[in-house]
Amino acid sequence: MKQRRKGQENSDTEEMISRIYPYITRVFDIYEIQKSGEILYFFGTPKTDAENVMGELWAPLEQRGLGGTLKYELGEHVLIVTPVKKAKEKHWVNLALFIATVFTTMICGAWLFGVDLWSEPLQIFQGLPFTLAILAVLGSHEMAHYAMARHHGMKTSLPYFIPFPTFIGTMGAVIRYRGPIPDRKALFDVGIAGPLVGLLVSIVVTIIGLNLDVPAVKPLPDSLMFELGLPPLFVMLQKLVGVTGSNLHPVAFAGWVGMFVTLLNLLPAGQLDGGHVLRAMLGKKADWVSSMMPRILLMIGIYVVYGLKGDGFIWIFWALFLWAFAAAGHPSPLHDKMKLDRKRILIGILTFILGLLCFTLIPFKPIT
Known part of the structure; x- marks a missing residue:
């Protein structure tokens, strides 16, 4: 035997x-x-x-x-x-985190509609429009990464949504990549798919939200209110719809969040989406740009604080974050000498321009 x-x-x-x-x-x-x-x-x-x-x-x-x-x-x-032994996916974890994120975003959505959940807990469902909008924005971003990674034969998990008690009820969503990156084309396609699809959904959500009547909200006791800084792309959509001002319907606010997330993800540093895209476009030359990005953000933060007398903490925080995040460098694709075609280079340039249109010096400031 x-x-x-x-x-x-x-x-x-x-x-x-x-x-x-x-x-x-x-x-x-x-x-x-x-x-x-x-x-x-x-x-x-x-x-x-x-x-x-x-x-x-x-x-x-x-x-x-x-x-x-x-x-x-x-x-x-x-x-x-x-x-290669395939790791068994625990899809119940993805589902549990998703359900928890639905709950936390609905709480924040209800708060945006002026609901006092301590006295009216069943009114939590008033936050459902915001939940659907924010999950569409964040979920489409990650699912675009997922679909493109699978298209290129890369191993990746389904999105993990992150419930968190922020002013939107979540820290976003992430997917886990397993194994190497085949080549620079795959790196580019996977990196750029999320921001492009997420931004497209953000634009649609923004237009829908701008066409909805802004609810009359009475600030809840001890609540912290923010005034939003509107990026150029958002202002363009306002002019297209024919509305003005920063007093937004919660669905439109979800669109604003999507644009802000797109901007942060497209920062050309480390293993952010923008870092992936630039690494695919420039090869190892992108390391210099990645190392400069924290310095640029730090200068922007200092200018906002001392020049504009505004709140530039968000940029200082991201500068420090990227200094640590980008220090590890970017893993090289297996086919690192394969250069991108002109079509992808053009798409990459246009995507970074769209990212700039989502930028504002002071994204938000507390109302005192």
Whole structure:
């Protein structure tokens, strides 16, 4: 029985090698193959730049449930191929966080409509329009990342919404990427999909909100009120609809939040969406821009505080955050030498322009 099982294992190994051998020999001259358990070791010499070997092999190995690493040890190159065990997704976590976020955003939405939930807890459902609007804005952003990542064969989780007692009831949503980035095209497409789709939904939500009557809200006792700074894109939509002022319907406010989130995500630093896009466009040259971004934000914050006598804490906070966030650098795609086509470069430039249209020096300030 043991002999038969060993023979079956050898047969499976030979079949696996025969399936991936043609792909490996395109970029790697093999002179020896060793096996240890489920791990295969291919000793040889790269036919191309060692940096791009895994770029060529990632897709065929991924399709067969395998992962690979190219190492240089004791004077020779070795390609290590191992089975990739799929992590079991705990979708109940995504669902639980989503339900909690619906609840927390509905509380904030009810507050925006002037509901005193301490005395009228059942009026929480008045916050539902805001909940639907804010989740559409934030959810579309992350689902665009998710769909594009899956399109490029990348492993990623479903969005995790983050319930949090902020003035919008959430800290947004995130998705987890597993495994390498295939090439600069995938990096660009995944990075830019979220901001573009999220901004488009924000524009739609804003237009809907601007066409709704602003509720007459009596400030609740001990509540903190804010005056919003409207970015150029929001003002353009106001002129299109024919309304003015910063007194907004909660649905329109959700659109404003979407624009602000788009701006922050498009900052070209670290592993923010803007950092992904710029890294794909410029390659390693983007590291310089990424390192400069915290300095620029710090100068903006100081100018707002001392020049405009306003609240520039948000920019100072993001400057400090990015100093730590961008310091780790950006992981290189497997196919890092593959340059983007002109169409993607143009889309990237236009997207950063749209991000600038979402910028305002003082996004919000408390009303005293």
